[in-house]
Amino acid sequence: MASRLWSIEDVSEYLxxxxxxxxxxxxxxxxxxxxxxxxxxxxxxxDVAAWLDSLTLSA
Known part of the structure; x- marks a missing residue:
């Protein structure tokens, strides 16, 4: 079964x-x-996790 889709509020809170x-x-x-x-x-x-992982780390 597919996971639940996130609302924009969910993504806002996560990020x-x-x-x-x-x-x-x-x-x-x-x-x-x-x-x-x-x-x-x-x-x-x-998709949100993959996008976040694609960002470069700044030191």
Whole structure:
């Protein structure tokens, strides 16, 4: 069975960024990939984790 899709609020909490930041990133084609489900944005947990892992670490 597939895992539950995350809402934008779930991703906001997970990443520790405001919801508005996620909307802003989306308009700039940045951030974890989201899908439109009706009028809602939904995220796959593994996509969010993969996007986060793809970021370079700054020392």
């Amino acid at each position: 520790g960024v405001p919801v508005q930041t996620l909307y802003s990133w989306r308009t700039r084609h940045y951030g974890p990939p989201a899908r439109k489900v009706g009028k809602y944005l939904r995220y796959k947990e593994e």
